[in-house]
Amino acid sequence: MSENMLEIDGLTHSYGDHTVLEKMSLRVPRGELVSIVGPSGCGKSTLLRCIAGLVRPTGGRVVLDGTAIDGVPDELAVVFQDYSRSLLPWLTVRDNVALPLRRRGGSRAERRAAAEEALTSVGLDGAGRKYPWQLSGGMQQRVSIARALAYRPSLLLMDEPFGSVDAQTREDLEDLVLRVHRDEGMTILLVTHDIDESVYVGDRVVVLGRDPGGVRAELPVHLPAPRDQTTTRAHPDFVSLRTEVSTLVRGAAAPTKTVVHE
Amino acid sequence: MRHSRLALGAVGVAGAVAVAELVVRTGLVDAEAVPPASTVLRRAAEMSVDGAYLAQVGQTVRVWFGGLLLATAAAVLLGLVLSSAPWLNRAARLVVEVLRPIPALALIPLALVSFSSQSQGRTALVFYACTWPILINTLYALRDVDPVAKETLRSFGFGKVAVLLRVSLPSSAPFVATGVRIAASVGLVVVVSTELIAGGADGVGGFLSQSQTGGGQPDYMLAGAVWAGLLGLVVNAVLTALERRAFRWHLAGTEAAT
Numbered sequence: 266m267s268e269n270m271l272e273i274d275g276l277t278h279s280y281g282d283h284t285v286l287e288k289m290s291l292r293v294p295r296g297e298l299v300s301i302v303g304p305s306g307c308g309k310s311t312l313l314r315c316i317a318g319l320v321r322p323t324g325g326r327v328v329l330d331g332t333a334i335d336g337v338p339d340e341l342a343v344v345f346q347d348y349s350r351s352l353l354p355w356l357t358v359r360d361n362v363a364l365p366l367r368r369r370g371g372s373r374a375e376r377r378a379a380a381e382e383a384l385t386s387v388g389l390d391g392a393g394r395k396y397p398w399q400l401s402g403g404m405q406q407r408v409s410i411a412r413a414l415a416y417r418p419s420l421l422l423m424d425e426p427f428g429s430v431d432a433q434t435r436e437d438l439e440d441l442v443l444r445v446h447r448d449e450g451m452t453i454l455l456v457t458h459d460i461d462e463s464v465y466v467g468d469r470v471v472v473l474g475r476d477p478g479g480v481r482a483e484l485p486v487h488l489p490a491p492r493d494q495t496t497t498r499a500h501p502d503f504v505s506l507r508t509e510v511s512t513l514v515r516g517a518a519a520p521t522k523t524v525v526h527e
Numbered sequence: 528m529r530h531s532r533l534a535l536g537a538v539g540v541a542g543a544v545a546v547a548e549l550v551v552r553t554g555l556v557d558a559e560a561v562p563p564a565s566t567v568l569r570r571a572a573e574m575s576v577d578g579a580y581l582a583q584v585g586q587t588v589r590v591w592f593g594g595l596l597l598a599t600a601a602a603v604l605l606g607l608v609l610s611s612a613p614w615l616n617r618a619a620r621l622v623v624e625v626l627r628p629i630p631a632l633a634l635i636p637l638a639l640v641s642f643s644s645q646s647q648g649r650t651a652l653v654f655y656a657c658t659w660p661i662l663i664n665t666l667y668a669l670r671d672v673d674p675v676a677k678e679t680l681r682s683f684g685f686g687k688v689a690v691l692l693r694v695s696l697p698s699s700a701p702f703v704a705t706g707v708r709i710a711a712s713v714g715l716v717v718v719v720s721t722e723l724i725a726g727g728a729d730g731v732g733g734f735l736s737q738s739q740t741g742g743g744q745p746d747y748m749l750a751g752a753v754w755a756g757l758l759g760l761v762v763n764a765v766l767t768a769l770e771r772r773a774f775r776w777h778l779a780g781t782e783a784a785t
Contacts, residue, residue, distance in 0.1 A: 286537045317682050343682040350675035352774040355697050364693070365683035416683065 270295040270330060270420060270452040271316065277324035278311050285311045287477035288325065298446045302460060302466030308478030309456045313424050314394075316454070317343050329420065329471045338420075344415035346425040348405040352397040352412075358384065359393030362412045369416070383415035384408070387441060403434030407441070414445060423455040427462070436494050439466050443492055461512060464488075464507045465497060472513045482513050499525055544568070562746040570750035580734065583783075584754065587730040590646050591711075591718045594653025598714075599707055602658045605690070616666070623662065631656035631717045635725055645729075649721045656717040657710035664706030701770065701777040708766040711763035715759050717731030731755050 271293040278286045285308040293299055303309055316327055319335035327334045329341070342365070345351040352361050362380035371379075384393055387407040397405050406426060413421055423442070427435040443466055444452055457463050463470045466487050474481035486506060488497055489511040497503055547564035550556050574580045609619045631652045642648035672695045680690045722732025731751060738747040771778065 318682060321677055337681060337684050339684055341682070343679070345675055345679060347675045350673045351679045353676060353694065353697070354779070364680075365685075368684050396776060396779070398776065 268294060270297075271454075272328040273312075273316075273325070273326070273354070275325035276312070276315060276322055278315060278320065278322045278423070279323040284477040286315075286322070287479055289478055289479045291455065291471065293452060294422065296450050298442075299470045300463035300470045301454060301456045301473060302364065302458065302463040302470060302510060303473030304475050304482075304514055305458065306478075307475040309458075309473060310424055311478070312473075313343070313422050313454065313456055314520040316420075317341060317422055321411060342416045342418035342421055343401070344406075344409050344413050344421070344423045344426045348402065348409045348429070349397070351409055352405060353394045354396065354398050356396075356407050357393065358395050358397060358400070361397060361408060362393075362415050365412060365416045367418055379415050380411075383411040386414060386445075387411045401434075403430045403438065405437060406430060406434075410438075410441065410445070414449070419451060421451050421453045423453065425456055425458060428458070435462075438496065440492075442466055447491075460510050461498070461507055464491060464503060464510060465494075470506070470510055472510060484510065537676070540684060558754060560745060562749065566746050567749040570746045572751045573637040574747075574750055574754065580751075583730055583734050584758070586646070587718055587722065587732070588621055588758070590649045590730065590742075591653055591714050594650045594718070595657050595707070595711055595714050597650070598657035599661055600655045600708060601654070602661035602706070603665055603703060605658075607696075610666060610669040610695075616670075623659070623666075629657040632724065635721060639725060643744075645725070648725075649718055649730075652718050652721050653714045657714045660709040660713060661703065664702045664709075665699060668702035668734055669695055672698050701774040704766070704770045704774065708763065708770065709768055711762050712759055715755075715762065719755055731758070 266329060269292050271291070273289060273291040276286055276289040285306075289308075289312070296315060299413075301309055301312070311320060315322045316329070316334070318334050318341075329338050332338075351366070352358075355358065356364065359377060359380045362383055363376040366376040366379055381390070382391055384390060387410050389407050389411060392400065392408075397408060400408065406429075412427070426442075427438050430438065438452065439462060442453065442455070445451070455463075455466060463487055469482055470484045472482040472484070473479065484506065488500060488502055544564045548565075551558050551561055551563040557668060609616050634652060634655060638652050639645075639649035663720065676694050676698065677690050680694055716731065719732040719735070722730035723736050724732075731754065735748055735751045735755075738744045738751060
């Protein structure tokens, strides 16, 4: 087994004449939480879709756990930004969480038990019999996180998961992701446009550039654990890192060249 | 809210009956040609316990329901097939748009020569008329299925058929049901008209046609029409109630969005 969970080599993707990603390469060690930030149009979502096997890249390859991706990999789950569109409104919360488990086999009772367990782990015990539209936005996003967790993926992809919730809920959900990462030890790729968030949750921040998209910088984050919304954000290292990332993102419209900070 | 709507509906009906009664009683309309509303309602009440008439209603409902059921199955299947590929959808669109406005009644002669039994021919016409509203609704609903919901299931490794069954079909169901409800009214008009025009003595239309011939019994004819209207009302009410029950999630979603 390779030490890297994910290896992206020379990944290129174009929509017609427009090249979104060009010769992008990235290594993600097992168990790491990587934040991916970049200006809009840098191909963040395309990158995630290529890894998830939803989009077949024009060139290059994505290797997951030693196997080149061809189609949707089994050991992976995605949390989308649009929770209200990603959850099925005709199913109860519990059935939404249990649905992907059909692919894993097991009896109906086992699937339901696993769904209830995942709901409890995101603080939604007792909400299983409700319908998604009866819950608040933040709770709905918790349901999609629970759905991903119940599936027990070795790689969790999150596409701007907290882009449509209010600030307080956003902080709660960031801490939820940190706790899940610590407890389950899964590898997480979190795409965000929020620079503070990328530093707060990440073990490493990857900054993407635009025209064409590619890795512009990779910054390891060495902040004291456990992270805390108040003290971590006031930490001098946090402040200097977020300034650095911010500068990189602002300048990221310029042609891509890789800078590695160690 | 609900009670006041029912009450207002009752007031409307009573008002319409009163106007119909007055128009005849005051001599504005010849009572020989159009009997007063009270007479028509009395006839209608008599007919509700008339076994022979109820058998005719049963015949009409059977043909209507058979045609509607076949049309629903065929239109949803066809909709799924046509939606499976964009080029197929585009190729079919024009054919559908040309066939759709042809009134089913224009095809009565064709149905008469094509089918040996009258009820088969009528069922075929109801089927034809009902297919279009259901097919059109199915096509639009399948086109508008949320891509995020489909991508979510795909990302969990579900294949094309599973996504179709678990996402596309359920999310289209409320729109398909609306198509069925529209088709149900259209189908009822078609079956009664066919019975009326194509001769024969069975069904609600057959009864209407018989009460018009040989001197005519306009009170029976109008009473029959009242029953045809009530039948349509009941069908619509039942289908609306079923939709509200089955698609609570859909109503909740659209209400939250507005």
